[in-house]
Amino acid sequence: MDIPVLGYFRVGTACLLILPVLSLETDFLLLYTPDGLVDAPLLALKHVSPTFTLAQLIQWVSQHGDLSEVWAFRLLYMLYINLCVLLVLGMHTKFAALLLLFLHISIFTALPQYSYGADYFCNILLFYCLVFPTQRSSSIDQWMLRSPRVSNRQTNTCLGILRLHLCLVYFFSGLDKALGNDWWNGQALWKALHLPYFHTQHLLQALLPYFPNWLFTVGGLAVVLLELSYPLALFMPRVRNAILYSIIVLHLLIALTMGLYLFSLVMIFLNIISWLIGGPSQKYSTCLLTHYLKRLARPKPPKPTDGSKPNRKEEQL
Numbered sequence: 001m002d003i004p005v006l007g008y009f010r011v012g013t014a015c016l017l018i019l020p021v022l023s024l025e026t027d028f029l030l031l032y033t034p035d036g037l038v039d040a041p042l043l044a045l046k047h048v049s050p051t052f053t054l055a056q057l058i059q060w061v062s063q064h065g066d067l068s069e070v071w072a073f074r075l076l077y078m079l080y081i082n083l084c085v086l087l088v089l090g091m092h093t094k095f096a097a098l099l100l101l102f103l104h105i106s107i108f109t110a111l112p113q114y115s116y117g118a119d120y121f122c123n124i125l126l127f128y129c130l131v132f133p134t135q136r137s138s139s140i141d142q143w144m145l146r147s148p149r150v151s152n153r154q155t156n157t158c159l160g161i162l163r164l165h166l167c168l169v170y171f172f173s174g175l176d177k178a179l180g181n182d183w184w185n186g187q188a189l190w191k192a193l194h195l196p197y198f199h200t201q202h203l204l205q206a207l208l209p210y211f212p213n214w215l216f217t218v219g220g221l222a223v224v225l226l227e228l229s230y231p232l233a234l235f236m237p238r239v240r241n242a243i244l245y246s247i248i249v250l251h252l253l254i255a256l257t258m259g260l261y262l263f264s265l266v267m268i269f270l271n272i273i274s275w276l277i278g279g280p281s282q283k284y285s286t287c288l289l290t291h292y293l294k295r296l297a298r299p300k301p302p303k304p305t306d307g308s309k310p311n312r313k314e315e316q317l
Contacts, residue, residue, distance in 0.1 A: 005155055007090070007138030009273050013125040014087035016266055017104060021080055029073065031114060051102065053110045079103070087129065090139020094130060101126040118263035121270070124165075132158045162274040167231040170247070174227025183224050186216030193257060226250065233275065244275050
């Protein structure tokens with residue numbers, strides 16, 4: 001039975017998007033509204049995105065809807081949650097993904113002071129929900145419109161794009177670390193575990209003074225080599241599982257030691273959905289790049305001179 005990978009991708013994306021909104025419910029008014037902790041004109045000085053910020057959206061809805069700013073915020077807040085629900089159900093999928101992408105950028109990434117890596121990866125997930133045929137995989141849209149299911153070839157193409165994207169992300173992340181000094185001498189890990197605004201477990205914090213210095217150096221080298229070797233998962237199936245499980249363990253450690261739970265969840269979800277769920281079919285190559293290279297390198301059969309159509313079996317040979 002075919003696994004609806006794109007359906008899992010759509011549902012998982014919506015669940016990840018709703019987590020920060022629910023967790024920041026009590027702090028939303030303090031962070032993003034015009035009457036927050038930081039004045040809106042001061043935050044606007046760092047606004048470089050072409051989209052509106054949440055404060056600007058609240059003011060626009062308040063002016064054109066004859067509502068108070070509190071009710072305008074509640075309206076946008078409920079709209080965001082309802083769009084996530086529509087994305088989970090696969091109802092008006094493309095419209096929900098597009099509007100949700102606009103709202104997510106306005107809330108989380110329009111102001112760089114309040115954004116970090118997880119927010120940008122959520123934008124990437126929404127973009128792929130908009131581009132991939134996610135509305136045709138275990139969705140209400142598919143049932144109502146009676147559209148055909150996503151074929152194995154389309155699923156493999158989408159997964160190949162995700163894998164290639166992850167290879168670029170991890171490789172250049174490792175390359176950036178390798179060009180500096182902090183990851184070679186262990187300072188990066190030492191600083192990350194001692195910074196006051198990162199959540200470190202009490203047991204680990206008590207054990208940190210007893211860690212030898214070489215352990216931080218080995219850990220930094222391991223992270224750099226692991227990220228640089230991530231593209232090998234695309235070309236070498238024998239080492240694929242070892243690399244993927246090591247990456248998952250790395251993100252679990254990031255969540256436990258630094259408290260970056262959403263970032264770790266997003267990256268673990270991307271790795272699992274891209275590689276470990278609904279593996280590539282036997283008909284197509286596990287590596288999308290090598291598959292198309294083989295097709296390009298395959299010699300084309302000569303065209304018949306008598307005007308007759310060539311046999312398909314002869315073309316395949």
